[in-house]
Structure formats: C-alpha cells, structure tokens
Amino acid sequence: MKKILRSREALITGLLILLILFTGLFNSNIFKFNSITEIFNASLTLVLISLGEMFVIFTRGIDVSVGATTGLAAVILGTTLNLGWPIGWAISAAIVTGIIAGMINAVGITFLRVPPIIMTLGTLGIYRGLMRIITGGSWIENLPQSIKEPNLWRLSGIPFYVWLTLVVIAITAWVTLKYKPARYFYAVGDNEEGAYLLGIPVRLTQFAAYTLAGFFAALAAVVFTSQIGFVSMNAADGFELKAIAANVLGGVSLTGGVGTPLGAAIGALFMTAVHSMLIFLGVPGIWDNAFAGVILLTVVYIDYHVRSALELQRRQARIRGDASLKGGES
Amino acid sequence: MNWTRYLRTWEFALVVLLVVEILILGMINPTFLNAENLLYATLDFTHILFAALPLTLVIITAGIDISSVSVMGLASITLGLAWVAGINIFVALAIALLVGIIAGLFNGFFVAKTDVNPLVITLGTLFMFAGIAQGMPALLDLLGFKAYGSAGLAAYQYEGITGLPDNFIGLSEATVWIIPYPFIAVLIFAVILSLLLHKTRFGRYLYLIGVNPKAAVYSGVPVQKTLVWAYVLSGFGAALAGSYLTAYFTSARADLGGDALLPIITAVVLGGADILGGSGTIWGTLLAGLVLGFLRQGLLAIGVTNDLIQVVMGAVLVTAMAVKQLMNVYGEYRLNRKALANKGRG
Numbered sequence: 001m002k003k004i005l006r007s008r009e010a011l012i013t014g015l016l017i018l019l020i021l022f023t024g025l026f027n028s029n030i031f032k033f034n035s036i037t038e039i040f041n042a043s044l045t046l047v048l049i050s051l052g053e054m055f056v057i058f059t060r061g062i063d064v065s066v067g068a069t070t071g072l073a074a075v076i077l078g079t080t081l082n083l084g085w086p087i088g089w090a091i092s093a094a095i096v097t098g099i100i101a102g103m104i105n106a107v108g109i110t111f112l113r114v115p116p117i118i119m120t121l122g123t124l125g126i127y128r129g130l131m132r133i134i135t136g137g138s139w140i141e142n143l144p145q146s147i148k149e150p151n152l153w154r155l156s157g158i159p160f161y162v163w164l165t166l167v168v169i170a171i172t173a174w175v176t177l178k179y180k181p182a183r184y185f186y187a188v189g190d191n192e193e194g195a196y197l198l199g200i201p202v203r204l205t206q207f208a209a210y211t212l213a214g215f216f217a218a219l220a221a222v223v224f225t226s227q228i229g230f231v232s233m234n235a236a237d238g239f240e241l242k243a244i245a246a247n248v249l250g251g252v253s254l255t256g257g258v259g260t261p262l263g264a265a266i267g268a269l270f271m272t273a274v275h276s277m278l279i280f281l282g283v284p285g286i287w288d289n290a291f292a293g294v295i296l297l298t299v300v301y302i303d304y305h306v307r308s309a310l311e312l313q314r315r316q317a318r319i320r321g322d323a324s325l326k327g328g329e330s
Numbered sequence: 331m332n333w334t335r336y337l338r339t340w341e342f343a344l345v346v347l348l349v350v351e352i353l354i355l356g357m358i359n360p361t362f363l364n365a366e367n368l369l370y371a372t373l374d375f376t377h378i379l380f381a382a383l384p385l386t387l388v389i390i391t392a393g394i395d396i397s398s399v400s401v402m403g404l405a406s407i408t409l410g411l412a413w414v415a416g417i418n419i420f421v422a423l424a425i426a427l428l429v430g431i432i433a434g435l436f437n438g439f440f441v442a443k444t445d446v447n448p449l450v451i452t453l454g455t456l457f458m459f460a461g462i463a464q465g466m467p468a469l470l471d472l473l474g475f476k477a478y479g480s481a482g483l484a485a486y487q488y489e490g491i492t493g494l495p496d497n498f499i500g501l502s503e504a505t506v507w508i509i510p511y512p513f514i515a516v517l518i519f520a521v522i523l524s525l526l527l528h529k530t531r532f533g534r535y536l537y538l539i540g541v542n543p544k545a546a547v548y549s550g551v552p553v554q555k556t557l558v559w560a561y562v563l564s565g566f567g568a569a570l571a572g573s574y575l576t577a578y579f580t581s582a583r584a585d586l587g588g589d590a591l592l593p594i595i596t597a598v599v600l601g602g603a604d605i606l607g608g609s610g611t612i613w614g615t616l617l618a619g620l621v622l623g624f625l626r627q628g629l630l631a632i633g634v635t636n637d638l639i640q641v642v643m644g645a646v647l648v649t650a651m652a653v654k655q656l657m658n659v660y661g662e663y664r665l666n667r668k669a670l671a672n673k674g675r676g
Binding site for chain 1: 394440444445446447449450451453454455456457458459460461462464465468591592595596599605606635637638639640641643644645646647648651652655656659
C-alpha cells in the first residue's frame with residue numbers, strides 16, 4: 001500500500017482514469033476507441049519533449065529551451081523539404097539540428113559553468129530568433145505529401161506515430177532501468193559530489209543529458225510537423241514549461257535523481273488529456289491553462305503531504321526502534 | 331581610501347557599460363546623445379524594470395518567480411474589466427495592484443509552507459494566472475454581467491479593452507521637466523526596495539535565507555513570513571508592470587507581457603544576482619535593465635530586426651554569465667596560487 005501511495009505514476013494514472021470517468025458521466029463519446037487514440041495522438045509531441053527533459057531533470061538541471069529547439073528543428077525540416085531534399089535527409093537534418101542545439105546548452109552548462117536555467121533561457125531566445133530569421137517570419141506551408149503521409153498510417157486501428165512513441169518510451173524505459181551508464185543520470189542528480197568521488201564522469205553525464213533533450217525535441221519536431229502539416233512561427237511555443245510540468249506531474253523531481261520515463265510520459269499524456277477532456281465537457285479552450293496550473297499545484301501539494309506524512313511515520317518508527325519499517329528507508 | 335571600493339563593484343562596471351553603450355549608440359546616431367530622447371526611450375522597457383526590481387529580492391532568497399509574466403496580463407485585464415464595470419479608473423488601478431499582491435501572497439504561502447521547488451510552484455501559477463486572465467471575461471459573462479455590448483464580455487478576450495480614459499493613459503506619457511512619470515515611479519520603487527534590502531533587518535533575512543535556509547531557521551529568522559513578503563513584492567511589481575503596459579498600449583489585454591520573461595530574468599542576473607541565492611542588489615538590477623533596454627533600442631534604431639535582437643539578447647545573457655563564472659574560477663585559481671606561494675615562503 002505504501003509503495004503505491006509513494007508511486008507518483010500510480011497517483012497520476014489514477015487521477016487520469018478518474019478524469020476520464022468523470023468526463024464520461026457527461027459525454028460518453030470519450031469512451032469510444034477513436035476518442036482515446038485521438039488523445040494519445042495529440043499528446044505525442046509533448047510526450048517526446050518531456051522524455052528528453054526528463055534526463056536533464058534527473059541530473060538536477062533544467063532546460064527551458066526544448067520548445068524552441070523543437071520549433072527550430074521543425075523549421076529546418078520544413079525548409080529542407082521545401083528545398084527538395086529527400087525526406088530521409090530532411091529528417092536527419094532536423095535531428096542533427098536538435099542534437100547541436102542540445103550540445104550548445106551542454107557546452108555552456110558543463111564547461112562554461114553557466115547555471116542551467118540561465119543558459120537555456122538564453123538559448124530559448126536564440127533558437128526562437130533563429131527560427132524567424134531562417135524563415136523570414138513567415139509560416140512554412142505547402143510541405144510535400146511525403147512528410148504528411150505517415151500521420152495517416154495505421155496499424156490495427158492505431159496511428160503509426162502512437163506505435164512509434166510507445167516504442168521510444170519502451171526503449172527509453174528499458175535503457176534507463178537496465179543499462180548501467182544510464183543510471184549515472186540518477187546518481188549525478190542525487191548527489192553530484194558523491195557521484196564524482198565514485199568515479200562517475202559527472203560532466204559527461206550532464207553533457208549527455210542536455211544533448212538527449214535536444215535529440216528528443218527534434219524527434220518531437222518530426223512528429224509535430226507531420227501531424228500538423230505546416231510549421232508556424234510559434235510552433236511548440238511554451239512546450240518547455242509544459243514539459244517541465246509533465247515531468248513534475250509524473251513524479252520526476254526537480255531535486256534530481258528521482259523518476260521514471262513511464263512517469264514522464266504519463267505526465268505528458270495527462271497534460272494533453274486535460275485539454276481533450278475540457279473539449280468533451282464543452283468547456284471553452286481558454287480555461288486550459290487555468291486547469292493545467294491548478295492540477296499541477298494540486299498534485300505537488302498532495303505529493304508534499306504524502307511525503308511529509310511518510311517521513312513523520314518513518315521518524316516515529318525509528319524512535320520506537322521498529323525494525324520492520326527500516327526497509328522503507330529508501 | 332574608501333571610495334576605491336566602489337570602483338571594483340559590479341554596479342560600477344555596469345555604469346561604465348551603460349555610458350560606453352550610450353556613447354557608441356550616439357556615434358551611430360547622434361540623436362541618442364540627448365537626455366530627453368534617452369529618458370523617453372525608457373518607456374519601451376519600463377515594465378521590465380517594474381517586474382525585475384522586486385524579482386531581485388526573490389532570487390536573493392534562492393527562489394524564483396516566473397509567474398510574474400502572467401500576473402502582468404492578469405492585472406491588465408482586471409483593470410480593464412473593472413473600468414468597463416463602471417468603476418473609477420484609479421480605483422480600478424488599485425484593484426489591479428491588489429490582484430498582484432494576492433497573486434504574490436498565493437505564491438509566497440505555497441513556497442513558504444511547502445518544500446516544493448519555487449520554479450514548480452510559480453510554473454503552476456504561471457499557467458493558473460494566465461488561464462484566469464484569459465477566462466475572466468467569459469467567467470463574468472457566465473456570472474450574469476451581460477449588460478455590456480451584444481457579444482458579451484468574452485469579446486474582450488480577443489480584442490482587448492480599449493477606450494480607457496485619457497487621464498489614465500496620460501500617466502504613461504506625462505513628464506516632470508523631461509523625466510517621464512513611469513521612470514520616476516521606477517526610481518521611487520527602486521529606492522524603496524533598496525532601502526528595504528540594504529537598510530532593514532528584512533533585507534538581511536533575505537540574504538541569510540538565500541545563503542543558508544537552515545541556519546536562518548535556527549537563528550530565529552521568521553523565514554516563512556520573509557519569503558511571503560518577497561513574493562508579494564514580486565507580485566505587486568508585476569501588477570505595476572501590467573498596469574503600466576495597459577496605459578502604454580492604451581489597451582487592457584490578458585496576454586500583455588507574455589514575452590517578458592527572458593528580459594526580466596536577464597536583467598536580474600546581469601545585475602549581479604546569483605540565481606542560486608545569497609547575492610544581488612537593486613541598483614545592479616536597475617542598471618542592468620537600463621543597459622539591456624538601451625541595447626535593444628539602439629539595435630532597433632540601427633535597423634536590426636526584432637528577431638535578431640532576440641538572438642543578441644540571448645547571447646548577451648549567456649556570455650555575461652559565462653564570463654562571470656570563468657572569472658570566479660580564475661579568481662579561485664589565483665587565490666590558490668597565492669596561498670601555495672605563501673606556504674612555500676613560510
């Protein structure tokens with residue numbers, strides 16, 4: 001029981017199910033297969049961005065430039081496609097853009113020692129500015145069919161991109177839980193000096209985290225461009241904040257070293273689902289932000305109380321010398 | 331000599347930077363070397379200063395308040411709706427400022443009463459306040475305030491509320507001699523905050539909380555109360571910024587100030603405040619705000635596009651921080667060398 005209480009993934013999944021059931025009371029259309037897949041489909045961009053952000057938050061950093069990186073990568077993808085590049089090359093160019101954008105953050109943070117929020121706030125401005133400079137401020141439209149096509153692919157009724165994202169989540173989850181160097185992200189975030197003394201390459205780990213954030217942001221850009229079919233100048237605007245919110249909702253703690261890819265993905269799904277629910281409930285879209293904010297604050301508040309209560313219980317147990325509860329230390 | 335101490339401070343470096351910048355801009359375009367023009371140019375970024383000055387206090391406590399950009403819009407739309415409802419414009423202004431204070435109280439209590447990262451809390455309130463600001467016109471419609479116009483108040487959501495009275499709009503343009511009212515307000519605000527920060531016990535508490543919150547608790551500092559006040563001041567400053575923008579753009583909108591986050595934090599950080607807490611000054615923030623504001627004005631004047639300016643601003647922020655960090659590293663290196671050399675001699 002305690003374990004479930006502690007698991008943020010469980011809390012947020014429970015809330016999500018409650019939210020769907022509640023919406024279903026008023027509009028049973030939500031239980032339709034298509035509605036559910038549509039919610040999944042709409043959340044993919046945020047899920048991918050959040051997965052990248054997760055690595056950075058693991059290392060106790062923060063990256064507020066991921067939304068801008070997505071926008072920049074989408075612009076590169078759209079521009080190269082309209083220049084007549086084959087789709088493979090265009091996608092590669094977008095991914096490389098994302099990786100370079102991430103590496104620029106990484107160099108500033110790990111080598112120049114600029115605090116993460118400052119560095120990424122700076123590059124947020126830079127990448128957004130570059131987007132407009134490249135396109136001259138106009139939207140990128142008339143993209144070739146080759147990029148829009150995959151959005152229509154379906155496999156047993158489920159869109160191709162949902163499958164793709166599920167595979168990405170599965171790989172990320174498997175790697176972070178089973179592959180030893182991936183545990184370095186947790187170690188560095190939990191205790192940077194301790195990790196250094198253990199011989200973990202701290203700077204390299206941080207470097208990798210920001211690079212991964214850029215990579216995932218670029219992946220999101222590919223999905224985003226394919227789904228929307230054009231690139232506007234405010235593409236993925238504000239997604240950096242939503243990605244951070246998604247991670248926090250999913251139990252990835254900003255104090256570093258805590259969380260799972262599944263949590264981050266569910267958090268992102270939740271953020272998008274709230275939007276869809278409001279549509280199903282007939283609430284005007286202008287309330288989206290208010291609901292997202294209230295839910296984020298509520299979840300962190302509940303989490304704070306659960307943590308405090310567990311901490312109190314643990315201390316009382318320690319005073320009583322209760323050996324059976326000592327296992328709950330971690 | 332005591333005064334040489336001032337020559338080595340970061341604030342002095344910023345003054346030099348400001349003077350050099352104005353001289354360079356003056357060489358490119360001589361109209362810049364006119365005090366009246368310079369003061370008039372501040373109107374374009376006064377809102378940044380209003381929000382950045384009190385944010386300095388929050389950052390000194392190792393906190394952060396990113397919700398201020400939403401509070402600007404919230405204050406603006408509150409002011410507009412109150413006026414539409416027939417309230418005197420200056421009472422409406424007071425209500426808008428009160429909304430900022432309430433927003434700050436909410437942030438402050440949440441930060442003080444829980445151990446949740448201030449970034450997460452103010453991220454949540456950033457969404458919440460923006461949402462409330464966007465939804466408020468529609469909400470008032472729902473509550474039955476339907477008397478105003480055929481499309482209802484919700485129409486203001488997209489159009490903004492215009493036609494505000496001249497005696498309010500005029501506040502953003504009026505001058506004492508050649509100094510605009512808003513700039514005088516900024517200076518008064520800076521003096522008050524600076525006295526609070528540097529001459530009162532409250533100010534010392536802020537630094538102590540930023541350096542070591544546990545030590546602050548154990549030495550009997552009213553940590554929670556101090557934190558709440560810091561966030562309240564930040565909310566108030568943001569509301570002031572939102573109200574100013576309303577007068578400056580002659581329109582009350584829910585999305586005013588949405589893109590101000592980068593310049594606000596840049597001003598505080600370039601002003602010498604450490605994002606990890608424990609250092610920073612009001613005058614540093616004010617000077618940095620002026621340096622950045624004039625830089626923007628100057629670049630616009632020589633025909634640089636807004637997009638490129640955004641890139642330059644980002645680069646300035648990153649470069650300034652990198653130089654500062656590298657200088658710290660170099661300073662430590664020099665101290666170490668010195669210590670080793672002394673040891674060798676001894």
